[in-house]
Amino acid sequence: MxxxxxxxxxxxxxxxxxxxxxxxxxxxxxxxxxxxxxxxxxxxxxxxxxxxxxxxxxxxxxxxxxxxxxxxxxxxxxxxxxxxxxxxFCGAKDLVDVVEKRRFRDERDLLTIALQLTQAVQELHQKGVVHCDLKPNNVVVEMDDEGRPQTVHVIDFGLARPIGGKHTPMKTCLPREW
Incomplete structure (x- = not known):
């Protein structure tokens, strides 16, 4: 542990x-x-x-x-x-920053990021945790000096649950997509 x-x-x-x-x-x-x-x-x-x-x-x-x-x-x-x-500290550039501001060199870099993110989520699930709030600003990407992605970090586990766990229903007048 x-x-x-x-x-x-x-x-x-x-x-x-x-x-x-x-x-x-x-x-x-x-x-x-x-x-x-x-x-x-x-x-x-x-x-x-x-x-x-x-x-x-x-x-x-x-x-x-x-x-x-x-x-x-x-x-x-x-x-x-x-x-x-x-x-x-995992870095300051989230996925929104990297993609929207085109802080990558070419489309292959996006594929690298997607693959690393998939592997990161798989690691979380292997540890028995579901993130429950996976979105672009909860993914941090470390880039090298040439603009190539090096490491992907999943952050913000405030809504995470153990596999099999659940959230209590939210009472709200505003419908939420998630």
């Missing part, structure tokens, strides 16, 4: 946030900053409200279970009071 993440205080999270390197992105439940933690660049994901805690706890549990499979980040630390997660 993978190493468990260490618990950190809200003060430690605030200090990391004050010294952040840059803003990486945001989603429905929070935002992500690039920070230094433990001598390395890491992603600090912070929940917008305390109601995000169950999603963050689920994400931590799923990432500990998969232990880097599928190129997933590894969770290093968490703060249940904010909520916040510190994870290894």
């Amino acid at each position: 993978a190493e468990s993440a260490v618990e950190i205080s809200p003060l430690e999270v605030q200090l990391l946030e004050l010294k952040k390197i840059s803003f990486l992105g945001h989603g429905a439940s929070g935002y992500v900053d690039l920070v230094f933690y433990g001598g390395q660049k890491c992603a600090l994901k912070i929940g917008q409200t305390a109601s995000a805690l169950p999603s963050f706890e689920n994400e931590r549990k799923m990432m500990e279970l998969i232990a880097g499979a599928g190129g997933a980040p590894r969770v290093l630390a968490f703060c249940p009071k904010i909520p916040a997660l510190i994870m290894t």
Whole structure:
């Protein structure tokens, strides 16, 4: 089994946030900053409200279970009071950025990315986890200096479930495609 993440205080999270390197992105439940933690660049994901805690706890549990499979980040630390997660940094270019901004050299690169993504999802399933929110901005692609894809990482496991698990039905007035 993978190493468990260490618990950190809200003060430690605030200090990391004050010294952040840059803003990486945001989603429905929070935002992500690039920070230094433990001598390395890491992603600090912070929940917008305390109601995000169950999603963050689920994400931590799923990432500990998969232990880097599928190129997933590894969770290093968490703060249940904010909520916040510190994870290894997988890169800043998601699939939307790579494809829409044509940050690849030719069409063969897209095939390489598709194959690596397929392999990444297979690794997750072999670990017994279904992502449940696979979309272009939850796929990070590391590119070399010549614009060739090197590694694909699946990120954001807040909605992930063990194989055979399920989500409770959502009550909403807005229909969701997923």
